[in-house]
Every structure is written in C-alpha cells, then in structure tokens.
Amino acid sequence: MKKIMLFLISFFLLLQVQSQPYTYPLPAYSPAQANLEYRERFRDMKFGLFIHWGVYSVLGDGEWVMYHKKIPYDNYKRLADFFNPVGFSAKEWVQMAKNAGMKYITITSRHHDGFSMFKTNASSYNIVDATTYKNDILKELAKEAEKEGIALHFYYSLVDWGRTDYGHGKRIVDGKPENTEWENYISFMKKQLTELITNYPNVKCIWFDGHWDRKDANWHYDELYSLIHKLNPEILIGNNHHMPPLPGEDLQMFEKDLPGENKTGYRKDNSIGALPLETCETINNSWGYNINDRNYKSVKQIIHLLVNAAGRNANLLLNVGPMPNGKIQSEFTDTLAAVGRWLQKNAETIYGTRAGDMQPQDWGIVTSKNKTIYVHLLKKINNDYIFLPGLENNIRTASLFGSKQDIRFKQVPEGLFIYLNNMIQDDIDTVIRLEVH
Numbered sequence: 457m458k459k460i461m462l463f464l465i466s467f468f469l470l471l472q473v474q475s476q477p478y479t480y481p482l483p484a485y486s487p488a489q490a491n492l493e494y495r496e497r498f499r500d501m502k503f504g505l506f507i508h509w510g511v512y513s514v515l516g517d518g519e520w521v522m523y524h525k526k527i528p529y530d531n532y533k534r535l536a537d538f539f540n541p542v543g544f545s546a547k548e549w550v551q552m553a554k555n556a557g558m559k560y561i562t563i564t565s566r567h568h569d570g571f572s573m574f575k576t577n578a579s580s581y582n583i584v585d586a587t588t589y590k591n592d593i594l595k596e597l598a599k600e601a602e603k604e605g606i607a608l609h610f611y612y613s614l615v616d617w618g619r620t621d622y623g624h625g626k627r628i629v630d631g632k633p634e635n636t637e638w639e640n641y642i643s644f645m646k647k648q649l650t651e652l653i654t655n656y657p658n659v660k661c662i663w664f665d666g667h668w669d670r671k672d673a674n675w676h677y678d679e680l681y682s683l684i685h686k687l688n689p690e691i692l693i694g695n696n697h698h699m700p701p702l703p704g705e706d707l708q709m710f711e712k713d714l715p716g717e718n719k720t721g722y723r724k725d726n727s728i729g730a731l732p733l734e735t736c737e738t739i740n741n742s743w744g745y746n747i748n749d750r751n752y753k754s755v756k757q758i759i760h761l762l763v764n765a766a767g768r769n770a771n772l773l774l775n776v777g778p779m780p781n782g783k784i785q786s787e788f789t790d791t792l793a794a795v796g797r798w799l800q801k802n803a804e805t806i807y808g809t810r811a812g813d814m815q816p817q818d819w820g821i822v823t824s825k826n827k828t829i830y831v832h833l834l835k836k837i838n839n840d841y842i843f844l845p846g847l848e849n850n851i852r853t854a855s856l857f858g859s860k861q862d863i864r865f866k867q868v869p870e871g872l873f874i875y876l877n878n879m880i881q882d883d884i885d886t887v888i889r890l891e892v893h
C-alpha cells in the first residue's frame with residue numbers, strides 16, 4: 457500500500473513538473489518605424505473580415521470536424537479531392553468586405569488540420585498540389601485586396617494534427633513532444649512563414665493560433681518572430697495565446713471577448729496593454745462553414761459588437777466561414793451589407809476614433825477623435841438624462857449626430873449630464889456629438 461502511495465505521489469509530482477507552462481526568455485523588441493505606423497493605421501481601421509476556410513468546409517461541420525468526429529488523418533486527407541471551389545471569386549469577397557465597411561481581411565492560410573490554402577514547397581498538402589482546383593486562392597485574394605485598398609492578414613496555425621514532427625497528442629518533456637522531430641516542425645513553420653511573407657508581399661499581419669494546445673512547449677517564438685520582422689519589419693505579429701503579449705508581438709487579441717471581459721474564461725491574466733487591440737467574433741456560432749448553424753447574429757448585435765469594441769479601443773474582426781464552393785451564404789452577406797449601410801452613415805463616429813476617457817457604462821460607450829466625443833447610447837433610456845462620470849473635457853456644444861438638434865447638458869466636477877427630454881432614440885445606436893473647447 458505504502459509503495460502504491462509513493463508511486464502515485466511521484467507520478468503526480470512528475471506530471472506537475474512536466475505540465476509547467478514554458479517560460480519565454482524572449483529578447484527585448486523595439487519595433488521599426490514602419491511597424492509603429494502600421495499599428496496606428498490598423499487601430500484606425502476598426503472593422504475587419506475574418507475568414508476560416510479549408511478542406512473541412514466540404515463536411516459542413518466546422519473546422520474541428522476531424523478532431524470531433526475522430527476521423528483518422530489518412531481518411532481526412534481525402535477531403536482535398538473534393539475541395540473544388542469553382543464559385544470562389546476574390547473580387548466578390550473583397551467587394552463584400554468593402555461594402556460592409558471592413559478595412560482588412562484576415563484569412564486562414566493553414567488551420568489545425570495542416571492543409572495549406574496557398575502554394576507551398578514545404579508540404580504537398582496544399583490547395584495547388586492536392587486539389588483538382590489547383591489555384592492559389594491567397595494569391596488571388598492578395599491581388600484583389602491590394603487593388604481595392606484592403607489590408608491583408610494571414611492566420612497561421614501553430615497546431616498541426618497531421619504532421620508526425622508535430623506529434624499531436626504526445627506528452628511534452630523538456631519543452632518538446634516526446635519522440636518527435638520538434639526542431640523539424642519549427643523549421644517547417646519557418647519555411648512556410650518565409651513563403652507567406654515573400655510571395656505575398658502585401659501581407660501586413662501574421663495571426664498565430666494554437667499555443668493553448670501546448671502551453672508547456674517551447675515554440676521558439678524568438679526565432680519565429682525575429683524571422684518575420686527581419687523579412688518585413690512592418691508586419692504585425694499577434695498570437696491568440698490568451699496571455700498578455702510577449703516581447704516581439706505587435707497586437708493583443710481577444711477571442712470572443714471584448715478587452716477587459718473574460719466571458720470565455722480563457723485568460724488567467726486579464727490585463728490590457730498598450731498595443732493595438734483586436735477582438736474576434738463569429739457571425740453565427742461557428743468559425744468554419746457549419747451547415748447546421750442557424751444562430752445568426754442580428755445586424756444590431758454586430759453593430760453593438762463593433763461599437764463596444766471601438767469604445768474599448770479595439771477592432772472587431774468578424775468571422776464568416778465560406779461554403780465549400782467558394783460562396784458566402786446569403787444570411788451572412790445580407791447582414792454584412794446592412795452593417796455597411798449603418799457604417800456609411802456613422803463612419804465618422806467609428807473609424808479613426810479612440811476610446812473616450814470614460815469607462816464603458818451600462819447604457820453604452822464613448823469614442824473620440826480630435827476635439828469631438830461621440831456618445832453611443834446602445835439602449836433605450838427611460839430617464840430624462842444620462843450621466844457621463846469622470847468626463848472632464850470642457851464641452852462647448854452637444855447635438856444629435858446626423859441632425860442639427862442641439863442637446864442640453866450640464867457639467868459638474870464629477871462628470872457630464874446630458875438631457876434627453878423628448879429626444880427620439882434610435883433602436884440601434886443613438887449618437888450624441890460633443891464638441892470640446
């Protein structure tokens with residue numbers, strides 16, 4: 457009995473030692489001027505299109521279908537034979553994003569299933585070499601996005617369920633999966649990242665995902681990040697690792713959470729840093745195409761996400777999962793078009809703004825630009841007034857945005873009262889424009 461106890465104790469101690477998160481002694485990083493400038497342009501953009509697309513879309517059950525349905529990799533790989541997206545049009549996608557008021561597109565260049573959506577010499581499991589379609593859709597998208605003034609970002613998975621050098625499911629010992637060629641996997645990623653940056657020179661951000669699969673592994677971020685910044689110092693690096701940013705990263709991202717919230721529970725440390733912020737969300741409940749998912753967010757919900765993100769200094773990266781034929785379903789395109797119409801009217805209150813000095817309130821948020829503050833009421837207010845605590849700016853005028861209607865206000869040391877008497881409130885967002893002295 458004593459022996460068994462001893463064995464169990466040492467087994468659990470060993471497990472604990474092995475599952476220690478890897479700590480990153482990353483070198484200090486000073487971003488290049490071009491990088492700092494792109495960070496500001498990125499902050500101004502406010503709204504981007506996230507695209508999860510790969511061979512998994514053929515099964516219409518999301519991008520994790522292989523994992524969830526326990527499909528052996530050899531069988532899963534055959535999906536490439538059926539992936540023939542003849543309906544894909546880079547022009548249509550870019551126009552859809554533009555009409556929605558989106559300023560950038562982030563697309564999955566390779567997801568956890570290891571299928572590359574671009575021509576790569578590092579693996580034959582890619583859209584050009586493994587499908588009958590044979591076209592590099594990233595090339596087409598890159599060309600079209602550049603022509604239309606839309607910035608292009610690439611999602612890149614750290615996880616690979618297929619490669620033996622990744623060793624999916626293996627135990628991590630001393631920062632590496634046991635009995636695998638981990639260094640080989642790292643150099644495979646370096647090859648692909650080099651291709652993505654040199655063959656698609658307008659790419660402006662690499663969006664890593666999958667760290668959470670191996671918190672205790674050494675991902676060699678020092679090498680990956682310095683390679684990217686050496687190839688193009690302007691490129692922003694983001695990593696969806698659910699931790700505060702590491703040295704070498706240029707943006708902080710939040711998955712299905714606004715900065716400061718932690719609804720998903722992904723974060724241990726919920727702090728918000730000084731880097732540009734981005735929050736990503738799905739237009740229904742799925743990232744990759746899911747034929748059964750009818751949980752479409754409404755136009756109002758999307759606008760509220762966007763406004764709430766802007767009021768917290770973050771961009772909204774809104775995801776759609778295109779169908780296997782390359783088309784985007786009408787439920788999504790209709791919503792995006794309606795959001796675009798709203799943005800056309802309200803552009804000034806969103807693009808190029810920063811969060812106002814006031815913390816988000818129960819009724820909404822504020823954005824600001826130069827000497828103007830935009831108060832976004834995201835709820836119908838039954839009171840005669842709202843109060844903006846801590847607003848110290850010296851207000852000159854207040855008016856209903858988009859009309860000449862002046863609004864009464866009163867400044868006190870604790871903040872600002874805005875009187876709403878008889879104001880017709882908008883069902884989505886009533887915007888009040890404050891001019892500061």
Ligand code: FHN
Nearest residue numbers: 519520665666696711736743
């Ligand atoms: O596992 C992925 C998931 O498929 C999707 O890509 C999202 C996007 O943020 N990230 C991962 C989950 O954290």
